[in-house]
Amino acid sequence: MHAEYDGWYPKAKGKLGGYLKVIKFHHAPLVEGPALVGALAFSGAFPPDFLRQMVLIVVAALGVHVFGETYNELVGTKWHMNDPVKRPFVSGAVSKEEGCALVFLGVLIFEFAAWALNAWALDLSPLVVLVTLAYPHLKDKFIGAPYVLGGIVGIDVLGGYVGIWGGLASSFVFLMSKAPWLLAISGIAFTASFDETLNLPKVSVHKSAGIAELSAVSSEGLTLGFIAANKLISVTTAMAACCLLGVIPALFSVTYSALVLATLPMPKKKQIGRSVNMALIAYAILATGLALSHF
DSSP, rough: OOOOOTTTSSSSOOHHHHHHHTTGGGGGGHHHHHHHHHHHSSSSOOOOTTHHHHHHHHHHHHHHHHHHHHHHHTTTHHHHHTTTSHHHHHHHOOOOHHHHHHHHHHHHHHHHHHHOOOOOHHHHHHHHHHHHHHHHHHTTTTTHHHHHHHHHHHHHHHHHHHHHHHOSSSSHHHHHTOHHHHHHHHHHHHHHHHHHHHHGGGHHHHHTTTTTOOHHSSHHHHHHHHHHHHHHHHHHHHHHHHHHOOOOOOHHHHHHHHHHHOOOOSEEEHHHHHHHHHHHHHOOOHHHHHHHHTT
16 A cells, blocks of 8 residues: 555545546546536527437546546656655656556547547647647746636637537638637636645745746746736626626526635645635536526
């Protein structure tokens, strides 16, 4: 049995526990949520074959989560050697060969789900893989990396939409003209702010490692301003998108916005979990409001 992990990781043991910690399974809803929001962002009745499509969208998002988180851990191993939280690849709980297998499995799951959804989902799937795998190589070198991570969430929102409507679109231009761009922008901005929020407790470590993150290369005031500005962009675009979709989504978007604004920077590690949970609840509320508008 491997030792328990502290901090971010659940108290799971053994090989399965190691795998769950590598993929951060407890964070999976942060990927599933935006995809479901994108899938539900339409007016009128549910389209034909909706339930099957929703299941496949969840499977696709899970695949993205598996290969994205695993690859992120693999690339970040060099930075985790001195991390007080012993990551699975550093401790030996999971080998790098097993990590590569998890990446391959995640991509396979995602591509299968995209293929089963529709032709446009399959054609656009390489873009998702490319952006997701590029992020770990940029996050320690590019100050705008939070927006790359946000871009993955934005694509996630659009991916949910394509999963539902791609099979009915007559052309790519027509498909993209109806896409929930405001919700995608909301996801990008919220994720960028959330990423910097999670970086705040690790500023000293990142500074000593020379990582080019905003919180590590600028003042705390500037970082807090960046977080606040992006949260405002997120809630404004989400509420605007929901108002266009109807009264019920608009009402639910108010609660969503309140929760997003409430995930304030919390420098203590024990409080970070609260921010994650509030983000999960926020996406669940937004998805519920969108779903109820179709009944």
